[in-house]
Amino acid sequence: MADGGTTGALLYAVSAAVLGMLQFGYNTGVINAPRSFIQNFIKEQYTASPSLIFSVIVSIFAVGGMIGCPLASWLVEKLGRKKALMINAIIGVAGAILMGFSKAASSVEMLIIGRFVIGINCGFATTASPTYVSEVAPLRLRGAFGTVNQLAVAFGMVGAQILGIDVILGSDEGWSWLLGIAIIPSAVQCVMLPFAPESPRFLLLAVHDEQQARIALTKIRGTTEINDEINDMHVEDHAAKQEQKFSILDLFRIDSLRKPLVIGVVMHLSQQFGGINAVLYYSGTIFVYAGLEEKDARLTTIGVGSVLFVMALVSIPLIDRLGRRTLQLCGLAGMTVFSVLMTVAFFTYENNTTMSIFAVIFTFLYVAFFGVGPSSIPWMILSELFGQGARSAAVSVGALVNWFANFVVGLTFIPMSEGLGNYVFLPYTALLILFFIFTYFKLPETKNKTIEEVTALFK
Structure with missing residues (x-):
């Protein structure tokens, strides 16, 4: 559909980006169900209070988030939206691997570090994903596409809670797999993002490459009638500089x-x-x-x-x-x-x-x-x-x-x-x-x- 509508390229780009928000929802909800199994795992390694160490495992996620947010703000401006999202997807894969193999390695430390790393990934996503989505969405659909981020968070949370029930992965044998499944959204991002366009706004206003910005915008909008949108970006940028x-x-x-x-x-x-x-x-x-x-x-x-x-x-x-x-x-x-x-x-x-x-x-x-x-x-x-x-x-x-x-x-x-x-x-x-x-x-x-x-x- 031309001129400000949804196209396959737009839906693909948004889907690739919001997987980071799904990851955020998943890792917020996933730690809930396996508490008793993780505390048993902690008891095998430490004599210290398992509930206190479990609190650290839960909350270290937010410490990672505090680092991920400013890191994203810096990298999206330095490298561009797409490359920043790619780097974050790799961080997500690393965090998921650490969590997933923590039980096999009998290492509570691996679990804590994994939760910290996936926290960086999620904090990064809460900044980078909405930025990218708002810049590729047409103006009249920006609000609607913005809410896709919230829906992805809720969807990730429901998915984590369903997988955490007893008959699936909510068990002594399954809890590490439950945490390790976080590899899937990040791995899919690693595959999808190379084929997604860079933000035309970033190409035009930060890289100053109007030709590449036009190519990206034409692909996303499915039409060559993009002059008005390019001009609007210039006007907005000029006003911001004032x-x-x-x-x-x-x-x-x-x-x-x-x-x-x-x-x-x-x-x-x-x-x-x-x-x-x-x-x-x-x-x-x-x-x-x-x-x-x-x-x-x-x-x-x-x-x-x-x-x-x-x-x-x-x-x-x-x-x-x-x-x-x-x-x-x-x-x-x-x-x-x-x-x-x-x-x-x-x-x-x-x-x-x-x-x-x-x-x-x-x-x-x-x-x-x-x-x-x-x-x-x-x-x-x-x-x-x-x-x-x-x-x-x-x-x-x-x-x-x-x-x-x-x-x-x-x-x-x-x-x-x-x-x-x-x-x-x-x-x-x-x-x-x-x-x-x-x-x-x-x-x-x-x-x-x-x-x-x-x-x-x-x-």
Whole structure:
């Protein structure tokens, strides 16, 4: 289809890129089901607390993510989008091999290093994949193609949870294969990416090779009528060069930049400190708390990823219809209510099968409200609060804060659950209330507003 529609070349390019986001979803969800088997594996090697070492295995993923994000920002500009994605695919293969062979090598260290390396791969993907996808997609379909990243994350998570059930790979013999399967998305990327086009925008504006940019754009659009799009890129680039560039330090120093930065950072903190990754990493453990048998708990975790996948589809039309602020407030309020109800259910499940079922339902609804707004809005809000000159620095700070908060939740949930027992979700509830109040008073609505109108609010 010509002129701004979908073509085979476009779908191929987007598919090759979003495999990195599928990898991110897979490795977020995969660690949940095999916890007991991995802890048995740790006990064979160490006398130290297996639950503490397991917390390190879970959270080291986010440390890798903190390194992967800035690495991606640098490499996509230095080498181009396509080469950067290729390098990242190789990193993914290395991480998967380390995890997959850790049991055969009787090495907990290999497992930890593998989780760290795959974390670098996933952090890199969360920066590089959306950049590439937004640059190859036609303007009128950019929003729709942007949501493909979120769908790929949810799809990867569901896949990990299905493969983690007992009859497939959720076993003492199968858990290392479960982790090692992460090689597939990266290996497929290694095969697909050489045949994908480079971003025409990168070729035109960074490499200054208009001929190659035209060849790439013609291939992606399936038409030679690309002059308007090439001219638009030139105009956009010229406008960007006129704008003052701001560093990360400037964001903290200049008052009109510091205010939106604080709002964006709090949005990212609300995504993680609302407790969602406690559920994504440890929902099997949470369902055992709620009175389910371990086998049933592993099966029930599939519902968590499935709810996120459905909500990713539902929230696509709602973001532009209802607005960012409304959905964020709605999501935080729902998460607050259901985190309280989860706590009540944990207390009353004993000798009461009905309350065990309600505990699972409340957990699913908590995840559903996360999918309404807090899942995607923190990632888009910073790019809407800042002009071109400060946007890149602001998005980098947001991503770093998000991965750091992810690390904190991953590391602290097991010690918190051992210390607080059934009260484990109440700290997240308290933080959700604070995030709701902050969002209500501080977050402006960016729907249907130009960047100039939004930035004027902070001056």
